[in-house]
Amino acid sequence: MSTDANADYRRAFRVDAADNVATMLEDVERGPVMIYGTDLPQIVDAPAPVALGHKLALARVDPGEPVVKYGVAIGLATAPIMPGEWVHLHNCRSQVDERSNRLDPITGAAKDTPYA
């Protein structure tokens, strides 16, 4: 497995073989992402930016289907998610925490507390 810094792909990490998402190990603007962690490395094309620490879909996930990481459902898709796409608050929701579904997807800032 190459970790050559000059390689023209970015890297992501999949924790469990059952996962349909991987976590970015660096920022990607767009383009190929090499998925490490389980099985043989595979490449997924990111159509748009995904930041370090954020998740990238490895397979299509339809609304209502589980988003799986660590081998467990960490939430349900709320919109169609295509392989390579960013998975976050805009297309995935918690099954227990209703408040988190109303936060800004980029900054995480709460939008439900009045300041005036």
Added chain:
Amino acid sequence: MPDAAWQGFLRADGRKGIRNLILVVYTVECASFVAHAVGSGENDVHVVGFPGCYDNAYAIRLMLALVNHPNVGACLAVGLGCEYTQPAKLAEAAAASGRPAEWFYIQDAGGTRPGIARGKAALASLREKIARQTTQAPMGWEDLTIGAECGGSDGTSGLAGNPVVGRFFDHLVDRDGRAVFEESVEMIGLRDVLVSRAATPQAASELDAAYRKAENYCREVRQYSVSPGNFAGGLTTIEEKSMGAFAKSGTRPIQGVLRVSQSPPHSGLWLLDSVPDPHFMQFGYTNPNDTEGIMDLISTGAQIVLFVTGRGSVIGSPVAPLIKVTGNSRTFERMIDDMDFNAGPILIGEQTLDESAAALTDLVAKVAAGAASKPEALGHREYFLMYKHQETPALAEGCRA
């Protein structure tokens, strides 16, 4: 994990510490200025206190656990003179454990300046006593209780930072040490995973009860243990954060559930339940900030606490050194003066989890032997003692067992 041995401080109650501190504890916010002035400029003195005028059983148990902590050799309790919490009782408890202890009221001392002078004189006397009384003794892993907490988590915390702490905990437990993790509010969605780790049916029942209480609590206060910074760092749901947080428990069986101020009764891995028990007054959030959880961990007698942070944090702790671990190499480099350990190389295949855990073990052994962790060297001594309702554990099971 290699056998480790270093010289520690043997207390009269048989506990062994890795630091030889004098703890100044104040009993109401009104006494905090004088208490901090007394501790100012004294390297071996740490200051903690409780801000409320009305006393609280949980907070008092926490303070008792701190004055009798293994790393504490002597205690000075400082009160104003009107509050419910009694500094004399704290000093008595410390003295009963064989620790030199003094206390006074600032009103009796004559105010700010005489109070500070009284405190400084007490420190000199206490320091002379512990220098005379405390003996050194060899220590190893079996004498250590180590806590683990995470905060400022990001997408790397669950992949590298927490797993390396989990692997270290496995080794510590295998060496007959005591490992304590908390944050049951960060196990939401993981009831079955948690209960399946129980060492005994009794432990399974304790873990199930702790889980249910945490989930109910979050639902009632409509706040789960996940913050804007977590979301910005890539964590999407509390379930995702929970799986990452739980990784710091490692893989060994969980012996049972401790409550705040209880020490683990025997070696192995323990869950600390810091969630408030049901009460007619809502006492706010479970861990309103990281420091609150760290103080709860220290109350179990932890001589060291490992703190995993992906986004970076600049807190430290009194009484027990905090060791900062990150799984985010970018954070490690950006906040190099604050971060003790980088588990990031695991993620790019430069290090295996075992190699990283071995390096972390070496670092913990150095800190146990007296080397300052980075927050400790920077002088970070944050503390947070709050009102909380938790049923009182039997005294025999508590901090003085």
